[in-house]
Amino acid sequence: MAIYKIVEAEDDLLREKAKRVTKLGRNIEKLLDNMRDTMYANKGVGLAAPQIGVSKRVIVVDVGQGLVELINPEIIDVDGMQTDAEGCLSIPGMVGDVTRAAWVKVRGLDRKGNEIELEAEGFFARALQHEIDHLDGILFIDKATNLRKV
Numbered sequence: 001m002a003i004y005k006i007v008e009a010e011d012d013l014l015r016e017k018a019k020r021v022t023k024l025g026r027n028i029e030k031l032l033d034n035m036r037d038t039m040y041a042n043k044g045v046g047l048a049a050p051q052i053g054v055s056k057r058v059i060v061v062d063v064g065q066g067l068v069e070l071i072n073p074e075i076i077d078v079d080g081m082q083t084d085a086e087g088c089l090s091i092p093g094m095v096g097d098v099t100r101a102a103w104v105k106v107r108g109l110d111r112k113g114n115e116i117e118l119e120a121e122g123f124f125a126r127a128l129q130h131e132i133d134h135l136d137g138i139l140f141i142d143k144a145t146n147l148r149k150v
Helices: 026-041 122-135
Strands: 046-048 058-061 068-079 082-088 091-100 103-109 115-121 145-149
Touching (some): 026 046, 026 058, 026 068, 068 115, 082 122, 091 122, 103 122
Antiparallel strands (some): 058 068, 068 103, 091 145, 103 115
């Protein structure tokens, strides 16, 4: 598979709402494979398609519980609040404190087009929210306090 260059914050694509995936097939499967490989190669825990220059509503996440791939993901329920430090592959060398839901329920499609729902809490919930934000042109720095270099 291919390892893509990560698009950084000054690129306008990261501020656009990504396009909904309307056709599944080999191209989306290849995109998911390349996103996975790019995320792991960059030691990330999540990646959204716009971060590799592709305006599609596709994310991959792996916080140590195995790879999750979601097409057209949407948050359908939330509960609680948590604040913690976040960083982003598209904003290297910066972290900030971001408040997000402590628990989320997310709905999307898997690579074969099957609808899936998953519930996540803690770091997994944070990662899903962070990546779904990317699909709407929102960066963690838009929500962060105490931005600092690492």
